[in-house]
Amino acid sequence: MSTEKEFMKIGDKTFHSRLIVGTGKYKDFDETRQAIEISGAEMVTLAVRRIELDKNKDSILNHLDPQKYTFLPNTAGCYTVKDAVMTCELAREAGLGNIVKVEVIGDEKTLFPDNEATLEASKLLIKDGFHVLPYCTDDVILCKKLEDAGCSAVMPLAAPIGSGLGIRNPYNIKLILEAVSCPVIIDAGVGTASDASRAMELGVDGILMNTAIAGAKDPLKMSMAMKMAVESGRMAYEAGRIPKKLYASASSPMDGLIDL
Numbered sequence: 001m002s003t004e005k006e007f008m009k010i011g012d013k014t015f016h017s018r019l020i021v022g023t024g025k026y027k028d029f030d031e032t033r034q035a036i037e038i039s040g041a042e043m044v045t046l047a048v049r050r051i052e053l054d055k056n057k058d059s060i061l062n063h064l065d066p067q068k069y070t071f072l073p074n075t076a077g078c079y080t081v082k083d084a085v086m087t088c089e090l091a092r093e094a095g096l097g098n099i100v101k102v103e104v105i106g107d108e109k110t111l112f113p114d115n116e117a118t119l120e121a122s123k124l125l126i127k128d129g130f131h132v133l134p135y136c137t138d139d140v141i142l143c144k145k146l147e148d149a150g151c152s153a154v155m156p157l158a159a160p161i162g163s164g165l166g167i168r169n170p171y172n173i174k175l176i177l178e179a180v181s182c183p184v185i186i187d188a189g190v191g192t193a194s195d196a197s198r199a200m201e202l203g204v205d206g207i208l209m210n211t212a213i214a215g216a217k218d219p220l221k222m223s224m225a226m227k228m229a230v231e232s233g234r235m236a237y238e239a240g241r242i243p244k245k246l247y248a249s250a251s252s253p254m255d256g257l258i259d260l
Helices: 028-040 079-092 115-127 140-149 168-177 192-202 218-238
Strands: 008-010 013-017 019-022 043-047 070-074 099-102 130-138 184-189 206-209
Touching: 019 028, 019 218, 028 218, 043 140, 070 079, 079 115, 099 115, 115 130, 115 140, 130 140, 140 168, 192 206, 192 218, 206 218
Parallel strands: 019 043, 019 206, 043 070, 070 099, 099 130, 184 206
Antiparallel strands: 008 013
16 A cells, blocks of 8 residues: 555645634634644634634634644635735735635625636735635636636535535536646535545545534534545545446456356
């Protein structure tokens, strides 16, 4: 068995873990910190418009070691290009770095992204020196345009944010993987460990999740389950599954059978 381990590269950073986790919806900061630590994640996403940026006040930033984690500020709650760009600029000014998750929401009910606005915001931010990871629909053409614009990764949704529906269209994800050479990270829709494993088995580079862990009955146990699911799913992808067949195929070879 090969012991060589592949890493996930985003911008100028390399990550051993392919799991990115969020910081919202936990009962308190201590549970948030524990869940993130158990998950093994090295990148943590922060909703800039929903957290306290003043470290002199009680903030999640006081509970996470910036030497241990790479922060991924996101533009959750932004409905315009202007708001998304300003939110990323605010995050950089606050010392959260220049790797950002860009989402420009187009529909309040489904939280589906406005693809055209996301592409426009991404172009502006890349021009301003940001490493952009855009949240988008599972649209092959859009993902190609985002890569061509210079995005460091694309983050197609698996299902609506927080829905827990799992991978609704694995075929589109496979097409995106064929179409782009930048990292593909599943963002939104994962509900349980089997969803995470299935996504990784498709060959995606990573998964971002929040509600699936924070909303579980036991977030800490689910955090460990997701860690193992991402790792096993990636390993299965690298190992290469057997082809699917309609009829049975004997596990033992037929040659050399002993005559009775």
